[in-house]
Amino acid sequence: MNRKLRMGMVGGGRGAFIGGVHRMAANLDGKIELVAGCFSSDPEKSRLSGEDFYLDPSRVYTSYEEMAQKEAALPADQRIDFVSIVVRNNLHVPVATAFLNAGINVICDKPLAFSLAEAKGFVDVVKKSGKVFALTHNYTGYPMVKEARAIVKSGKLGKLLKIVAEYPQGYAASAFKDAADGAISNWRMDPNTSGVSNCIGDIGTHAENLARYITGLEIVELAAELTTFIPGRHLDDDGNILVRYENGVKGIIYASQVSSGDENNLNIRVYGTEGSIEWHQEHPNELVVKWLDKPRETWRRGNTYNGPEAGGVTRLPFGHPEAFIEAFANVYLAASEAIRDEIQGKFPRPEGYDFPTVDDGVAGMAFIEAAVASSKNNAAWTKPGA
Amino acid sequence: MNRKLRMGMVGGGRGAFIGGVHRMAANLDGKIELVAGCFSSDPEKSRLSGEDFYLDPSRVYTSYEEMAQKEAALPADQRIDFVSIVVRNNLHVPVATAFLNAGINVICDKPLAFSLAEAKGFVDVVKKSGKVFALTHNYTGYPMVKEARAIVKSGKLGKLLKIVAEYPQGYAASAFKDAADGAISNWRMDPNTSGVSNCIGDIGTHAENLARYITGLEIVELAAELTTFIPGRHLDDDGNILVRYENGVKGIIYASQVSSGDENNLNIRVYGTEGSIEWHQEHPNELVVKWLDKPRETWRRGNTYNGPEAGGVTRLPFGHPEAFIEAFANVYLAASEAIRDEIQGKFPRPEGYDFPTVDDGVAGMAFIEAAVASSKNNAAWTKPGA
Amino acid sequence: MNRKLRMGMVGGGRGAFIGGVHRMAANLDGKIELVAGCFSSDPEKSRLSGEDFYLDPSRVYTSYEEMAQKEAALPADQRIDFVSIVVRNNLHVPVATAFLNAGINVICDKPLAFSLAEAKGFVDVVKKSGKVFALTHNYTGYPMVKEARAIVKSGKLGKLLKIVAEYPQGYAASAFKDAADGAISNWRMDPNTSGVSNCIGDIGTHAENLARYITGLEIVELAAELTTFIPGRHLDDDGNILVRYENGVKGIIYASQVSSGDENNLNIRVYGTEGSIEWHQEHPNELVVKWLDKPRETWRRGNTYNGPEAGGVTRLPFGHPEAFIEAFANVYLAASEAIRDEIQGKFPRPEGYDFPTVDDGVAGMAFIEAAVASSKNNAAWTKPGA
């Protein structure tokens, strides 16, 4: 398939953060080109954003429904191969549905949906469409996260015992001084756009997904203590969760937006009977592997001792750091493989792909809603999805 | 008072770990000298230990009751000024009681007692004795822990929101391969000597005490999930705890002896509305202070910008690291001041002392028993001491 | 100028490392598109590389002279706006000259030339051309390097005293076991393609350039001890250099390709009378600022306290790490501004640009040759460019 994939985007106009990340991730490897978009529900803002990206004005839309319809109607050698969805949580499923139903593959930001019920209903939409749906739980794109997963799978750590996944941020703490501050994503505080949770829905779900990706373990039940520290807010800005995974594995997941001075301090530790691993998102090229009776090891990206899982998604030699955008681009690369297969009638491959799916999204929504339900019930043990 | 303090020791014979630490802590500053001891209930072991320390054989005992009695009967210029107690948990209170009742000051290892009930009963013993009783929650002796406490007290961090205190160790995980391994303190696994808990009683209590020392906050209630991972054991080797502190502060305390590859990875993070601190026991000379909108700071021991709390317990210039023994010795120094006061009839000073007391010990026992009770009750919220 | 810049490339075919980096750097921001290339002197390899990048076969060339000529002959709305040169050192100047003479802007990999004499001669070529010439001393593209430069310029560190810049790598040490190994860039070992130096020419020059960029200081003289440790090689694989900068500032520059186990361990420390900074390429989002009598600070990319120099070249919020490719892309962004100016007849801007120029390249060549000359003269003090 000797051409770049053609990409559209919904959301991500001027001033938005995550849209730019998706575009850079798509651009990086020179295998995707942005050709259409509905960047904002504000027509002028959408138009200006289209200019920023040098788009043909006729491919810049002001409604996602119109975009899905008109793009689908374009000749096969012009229309977008997939759309990236970077809108508010409450629009993820409606927008994705519109494009899937129009026969267009989808890459969508997380969390999957506004609610678990909506997410569950959406699974069928994806399945019926026969199209690719990828969810950007981007931290799973880091090479050393894939290395961590491979090490766990290899059994080198022995039987797993415990997982500690944490994601403290501090950006919202500025709202203690000035309510207008800390409002990087102020729609996230609004139950009408964000759903039942702010902090757990935005970043707790990343910690949960990372643990799930690395260990493959499902949560059996959890006991959550969510807190709204910032006065006047309706959704959580902090949460601490006890977790019981399958196979008797115990865990802690916690997340915060008011951990003053922390940035994106996503960290995970996985302990087994014979060894353990830890990975820190802010220093992503290193994976610490600890043993009972051998020197502690630091596995570094780009080395010959890396397994194929990490090696296959590495762009630079060791010591030249890769980071957030490259990891994000790995999700795009993996989804692109599926999309190219889909275009060529070969989707899905029997051996599968390495990107987060709608099922991961449903598990994420089940986690979020279980955490909220548990917290409302004084941290009672709650089964996700029940 | 122009002489060294005379110290006795109960426990700590050949092969014991913590007894040696107490002796090094006592020796370090040249202000205390070991002159008597009952190092083991095994007379030969006690005798040999006495030889190791070059003691007069007449001051080496085989029963602590005998030691308390005979030392008390010695002339004032010979008898010990205090005893250090480094025996199993179940003997802490009986031994301490014997010496206090004999009019001898006591420095005792933690946890305070075999049970909360015993601990509570012991408070009166201490008070009636009029003697000094110090508990070696030694991590509070680190200069940068004192700096952390001073920073919290200063209000620079704003209103406190959250505390995360963790103490993962991995030494016991070797027992998964060989039940005889990982048995550094095998009496700790035995409910008859250790009490209701192993992991929380041994190290969880350090994490709890550290949080309490730095923030001054009491635990209102907790929800605990303790686990016994090692087959055949009766007490916990891992525990994860949600905490509600006074003033709406939320927290996590966790501890583990099966976190393979971790050593003594005691860490604490305290978050306020304007900033946060973090301290890592394995790199104790640094205190990280994080702000909302200023560069992250690393406060290092021995600098002129350190407050008097840290500066007053510092022995070396900056950059020459101090560590565990020096921190332990700071507890001895602080207790020594009280003991010297006591000898000179000036105990207690109105302004108090900076060492852990019997009240800290009771709080610790209440924490341990609440954690065990909560865990038995499926992590139900439980009030310590209730 | 409402379109992407059109880029050509000379070198960088399949299997080459640095060509891919240049392409990713160009792609990242969606403002440049690769449309032509001469990727290899091997026609088949060049053709296949063109396919990899989905190029029009008519724009894939097998000789750079042909490419320069034919591209220049294309209509203004088709021909490349600039060429990226990623060939061996001995071809940098000939290729760049061909394109500049054809009226095409140039971005060129470092070192500038095969020799200082060639470099000096090339300055006139650039000046006469009136075109943009940018040299990819890419480490200067890191935001926190720009922050470091701004801090030095601000005078906060006081009068500068000392600079320590080091760049140890270990990749070539595998050649001790197997001469064929460690040959990532085997043309670098060959004096006919690499010039008078391997290690200093390849990476020592990065350390030198970084020091120059951050401090603005020129080297007055240096004393160098270069070594060829790997048997059978003709050029240096290690070098240690004493440096005397302007204003009495003293320095050390060292580089190595045989520092087993080091990756791209480029580090710099700059000391002034009132404070100092240190930056580590492998953890590029942090800049450590140390003071005489205040807590050590870690300035982190993406914060509001960053100056405009760092803030202006930042793509992600704090805590989401940026790395090597993003820094490289910053050189492309800065050069792109100049190229867009050039296209629009506004080059050069009076206020200048922030990318390495031909003058930096000449200084680099002077440094390399002085180091080699000094070393041949038993580390005698040698003035660069003299």
Next chain:
Amino acid sequence: MNRKLRMGMVGGGRGAFIGGVHRMAANLDGKIELVAGCFSSDPEKSRLSGEDFYLDPSRVYTSYEEMAQKEAALPADQRIDFVSIVVRNNLHVPVATAFLNAGINVICDKPLAFSLAEAKGFVDVVKKSGKVFALTHNYTGYPMVKEARAIVKSGKLGKLLKIVAEYPQGYAASAFKDAADGAISNWRMDPNTSGVSNCIGDIGTHAENLARYITGLEIVELAAELTTFIPGRHLDDDGNILVRYENGVKGIIYASQVSSGDENNLNIRVYGTEGSIEWHQEHPNELVVKWLDKPRETWRRGNTYNGPEAGGVTRLPFGHPEAFIEAFANVYLAASEAIRDEIQGKFPRPEGYDFPTVDDGVAGMAFIEAAVASSKNNAAWTKPGA
């Protein structure tokens, strides 16, 4: 030998730094007791210091000659077994000579002497005395330094290629603002007390000794650039040195007292053909071992994988950090073994001891004088001791 060693001290009165370190090092293990001293040439200061240490006033002297004479005249069961010398450099040899000639063993601070000539003459004094002479190059006492030495000796790193040893401090930079500041050891600036060098003599010699201890390599020649940055001073406060070791090994040694914001940033890296090690004094419990093609390792003190060299001088389990005083105490322990042997007529043991000797001291003085001579000769290559 069933008693504590009796120790005397010359120097180290109130206000002195290093004297206190020697006393803590001696106290730590409870095997040495301070019984006599000449703490100051100021009689009142010496007397008060004696009171601080609870000494018998008859054993507190005001002249070292008197002390040597009177102590030697005491009965064998009272007189000191050894003296610790912590005076200014110019007095090291005279004081040590007085005690050795009086038949008393000596532990002496570094550098060995005021000059190389004096040091060379002193070697005979030591040899003729038949007594123990130990020099406190204390950094060699760190367990992980001994582990480093064992790893080098094992050949695991392959053939050695390069050594980088650095010791930047910043304390003296305060003198740029106020000449009276930065004067921790103001006699060190005075050629009459310090000798020909301040910075290299005080700390450069530690870096040199550390390299020598770990690798066993002697310096063949060096090229040094020493600088006096602080106005009004006569001796160096900074120095950068190129080194040629035996066997073709190349090196850099540098030291500084004006590296603003650095504390005691002594670091060493040793590179071989197959791997390398690095050790940082400010985090002394870790030794980083890097390999060509295996994950980087962190060897940590107190583990079963440590060799007997590190294991034998370790007091605490892993994860409970040891630091500066413990390392210093290891020198005292090693010297104590020799002193106990000497008392029992068994000195020297055929297998030797692990403490720095007079020969290390001579090598150190040769290094210092060669550095000064080279620097005066515009960094000409200079052979130590020639």
